[in-house]
Amino acid sequence: MDFTTRCIHGAVDKTHNTGAVSVPIYQSATFAHPGIGQSTGYDYSRLQNPTREHLEKVIANLEEGTDALAFSTGMAAITALMELFSIGDHIIASEDLYGGTVRLFDNINKKNGLDFDYLDTSDLAKLRSLIRKKTKAIYIETPTNPMMQVTDIQAVAAIAREYKLLVIVDNTFLTPYFQRPLTLGADIVVHSGTKYLSGHNDTLAGFLVTKETDLSEKLRFIYKTTGACLSPFDSWLLIRGIKTLAIRMKRQEENALKLAAFLSSQEKVKKVFFIGLPDHPGFEVSKKQASGFGSMISFEVDTEATAKQVLEKVSLILFAESLGGTETLITYPMVQTHADVPIADRLLRGINECLLRMSVGLEDADDLIEDLRQALS
Ligand SMILES: *Cc1c(COP(=O)(O)O)cnc(C)c1O
Secondary structure (H helix, E strand, O other), X not given: OOHHHHHHHOOOOOOOOOOOOOOOOOOOOEOOOOOOOOOOOOOEOOOOOHHHHHHHHHHHHHHOOOEEEEEOOHHHHHHHHHHHOOOOOEEEEEOOOOHHHHHHHHHHHOOOOOEEEEEOOOOHHHHHHOOOOOEEEEEEEOOOOOOOOOOOHHHHHHHHHHHOOEEEEEOOOOHHHHOOHHHHOOOEEEEEOOOOOOOOXXXXXXXXXXXXXXXXXXHHHHXXXXXXXXXXXXXXXXXXXXXXXXXXXXXXXXXXXXXXXXXXXXXXXXXXXXXXXXXXXXXXXXXXXXXXXOOEEEEEEOOHHHHHHHHHHOOOOEEOOOOOXXXXXXXXXOOOOOOOOOHHHHHHOOOOOOEEEEEOOOOOHHHHHHHHHHHHO
């Protein structure tokens, strides 16, 4: 079945026989047992809930994994994931990760005895040189946030196999519509379901997806023990959002291509970071491992004053954090998403006072271009 069809029919609802086309919201904390030692398959909603289970099957299907776990947020998913590791374990990560992930690694996981090295994971020789005896995993985002660095997932997975390391890929930006890391050799896929998967800027969610039973069982144990599961209602919102994932991703990318071209033509815009531009360093790898470029664009304007002017003058485009929804949003990474990244690291990576990041939504492209034009002038 095609991806577009699987977004809508990716799991079969076997829990009822009313013919309801929309999966019911099982707003129940607990489930009655038919007898001693018997279960309907549902005992308590922290462990299993029929609505959430349906969503998890859809996500596992779309990512071509065997199991997916739905969390209350993306950060809850990553926090649970890190419980796979023990004191002294070493993890190699992309240097340009989502700010909240860096905050988790550096302030909480390090305190608990994990050790991290960050690098531009498109540099495979350097990546290899950082592997040591205690290294357990490679954690990447591709493309990264906000600098849009692209990493060759297959090449990283080949190195990881040599040393028996886990490859973890945060696939929030491209979603399985464009990129399926498990099919490229990754072991675990991470999502902030808050973004493109739910797609409407109206709820928070997170996912871990695996393709191997051992790993899935370990994560299920952590999941039921730590408890940051997605609620039945939010699960239903995600199921509904995902039905239009394919059509949204396609259209948002079309808009992004137009906006990237417009921005590139503007005198006050010094640099456009969009993986769909042929002069982007990750363009070829992106074409090889993904079927599209997504709709995240970062761009650097000429001065701090211009950056602030754009943020204040946009009217259709909203000055707000987050990404992936129907509304086009613009953020100021230096003061918002990446405020907790040490200044020196931030500047070294190009996250300066002139950098803006835009999540292109579903509005008409010409209306968005008009808004940017007046904001820049
Ligand atoms: C937003 C985001 C997260 C965190 O997800 P939340 O749902 O906000 O907790 C993780 N990774 C990436 C790439 C994100 O954009």
